[in-house]
Amino acid sequence: MPIPPRTYARNRRASTHHLIRRLFDGRVARTGLSIESLNFGGQQILRFIGEFWTSKQRQASSLHEISYRACFKPQLPRFFIDRLTQPGEVVYDPFMGRGTTPIEAALLGRNVIGNDANPLSRTFTRPRLHPPSLEDIARRIDRIKIDKNASSSLDLSMFYHARTEAEILSLRRYLAKRAASRGEDDIDRWIRMVATNRLTGHSNGFFSVYTLPPNQAMSAENQRRINRSRKQKPEYRDVKELVLRKTKSLLRNISDEQKEALARVGGRARFLTSDAGRTRSIADNSVQLTVTSPPFLDTVNYAKDNWLRSWFNSVNWEEVAGRLTVVRSIEVWTHAMARVFQELYRITSPDGVVAFEVGEIRKRNLKLDEVVVPIGIQAGFRCAGVLINQQKFTKTSNIWGIKNNRAGTNTNRIVVFHKSE
Numbered sequence: 001m002p003i004p005p006r007t008y009a010r011n012r013r014a015s016t017h018h019l020i021r022r023l024f025d026g027r028v029a030r031t032g033l034s035i036e037s038l039n040f041g042g043q044q045i046l047r048f049i050g051e052f053w054t055s056k057q058r059q060a061s062s063l064h065e066i067s068y069r070a071c072f073k074p075q076l077p078r079f080f081i082d083r084l085t086q087p088g089e090v091v092y093d094p095f096m097g098r099g100t101t102p103i104e105a106a107l108l109g110r111n112v113i114g115n116d117a118n119p120l121s122r123t124f125t126r127p128r129l130h131p132p133s134l135e136d137i138a139r140r141i142d143r144i145k146i147d148k149n150a151s152s153s154l155d156l157s158m159f160y161h162a163r164t165e166a167e168i169l170s171l172r173r174y175l176a177k178r179a180a181s182r183g184e185d186d187i188d189r190w191i192r193m194v195a196t197n198r199l200t201g202h203s204n205g206f207f208s209v210y211t212l213p214p215n216q217a218m219s220a221e222n223q224r225r226i227n228r229s230r231k232q233k234p235e236y237r238d239v240k241e242l243v244l245r246k247t248k249s250l251l252r253n254i255s256d257e258q259k260e261a262l263a264r265v266g267g268r269a270r271f272l273t274s275d276a277g278r279t280r281s282i283a284d285n286s287v288q289l290t291v292t293s294p295p296f297l298d299t300v301n302y303a304k305d306n307w308l309r310s311w312f313n314s315v316n317w318e319e320v321a322g323r324l325t326v327v328r329s330i331e332v333w334t335h336a337m338a339r340v341f342q343e344l345y346r347i348t349s350p351d352g353v354v355a356f357e358v359g360e361i362r363k364r365n366l367k368l369d370e371v372v373v374p375i376g377i378q379a380g381f382r383c384a385g386v387l388i389n390q391q392k393f394t395k396t397s398n399i400w401g402i403k404n405n406r407a408g409t410n411t412n413r414i415v416v417f418h419k420s421e
């Protein structure tokens with residue numbers, strides 16, 4: 001029998017066993033999952049393998065469609081938020097990236113806290129909790145003056161047509177002025193987010209000539225090389241028109257119910273740019289659910305990938321790089337994650353849950369879920385189990401910079417921890 005959500009919410013001391021039943025709607029035996037038993041120093045941990053969600057199952061909101069390296073699909077946080085929290089409870093992500101967890105949680109009416117040491121993360125996430133109307137954005141963008149002679153000390157001619165570059169520079173100047181005078185509002189922040197997302201890419205929906213996907217900026221030198229080999233020259237792209245086009249696409253399927261939820265939650269949402277292991281401003285025992293996926297080893301260099309986006313937002317990417325966890329060994333990574341888990345234990349409410357997603361590092365034959373289990377236990381959590389979501393892939397996915405389609409599946413390994421009393 002499935003456990004009714006209210007009974008679960010009232011039962012603040014629900015056991016770890018209940019938690020697993022809740023995740024599988026009380027039907028573990030009937031779901032066709034395969035179950036393995038792992039032994040950690042005499043403690044038995046179950047690993048559930050199956051297809052828990054599919055990308056088609058329920059269409060994700062268009063509001064998520066901002067590219068970011070190593071982001072997870074909205075269906076992943078939704079699986080846990082739906083089953084383990086009630087509207088109004090706090091959902092958190094210490095490594096929020098493009099903000100998949102906070103956005104999904106807000107769409108479901110949960111209160112949210114998001115953190116990422118990269119300030120661009122906040123630039124991408126916060127505006128989507130306060131989406132302005134297309135008309136408001138069109139009116140604002142129309143008022144922004146374009147200086148046709150605007151120029152920069154940075155040579156960007158390998159990416160942009162001269163007219164496009166002048167439009168980008170004018171927009172950048174306008175946004176910087178608004179921020180400096182503390183006049184930046186939700187509409188400006190939205191325009192900033194969309195423009196940042198449109199800076200580079202490989203279709204004519206972006207400001208640049210053909211280059212890498214928008215979440216991986218090419219160096220100026222390499223872009224010149226691409227231009228030579230493809231015999232291409234940047235063509236004119238209308239910056240204002242492209243910002244409006246992407247806005248329309250982001251807003252295309254938000255329901256009235258979701259709009260209301262965003263309006264309720266948006267004002268209370270908190271976004272931090274701290275190290276995930278030091279988030280002093282989050283109160284003890286205040287978070288019901290954390291859904292997150294950490295950085296791993298040096299396969300993705302978030303700061304370098306974002307140099308152009310950082311430039312547009314006047315963020316010093318070299319300084320940000322120094323604050324991000326980029327590690328070369330599993331020992332250093334384990335040490336960094338131990339600090340994060342201590343912090344998660346402090347802020348998690350009694351009976352709260354942490355769902356910690358780790359990718360698959362096949363090359364190294366490393367099962368990161370098995371590395372994470374003892375780290376969480378040492379911080380004080382009980383490990384409720386490991387979920388391995390094996391999804392038949394529909395297109396090539398790239399997680400942790402490693403092609404993830406060898407077996408025709410897309411795998412998420414999620415370790416679930418419970419702060420039980």
Ligand SMILES: C[S@@+](CC[C@H](N)C(=O)[O-])C[C@H]1O[C@@H](n2cnc3c(N)ncnc32)[C@H](O)[C@@H]1O
Pocket residue numbers: 068069070071072073094095096097098099100101115116117118121274275276277292293294295302323324325326
């Ligand atoms: C795997 S990504 C998270 C992606 C996210 N789940 C999403 O859907 O977009 C890891 C994130 O950790 C951030 N990060 C790296 N080191 C950090 C640290 N020490 N503290 C906080 N965030 C950090 C990176 O900037 C990156 O955005």
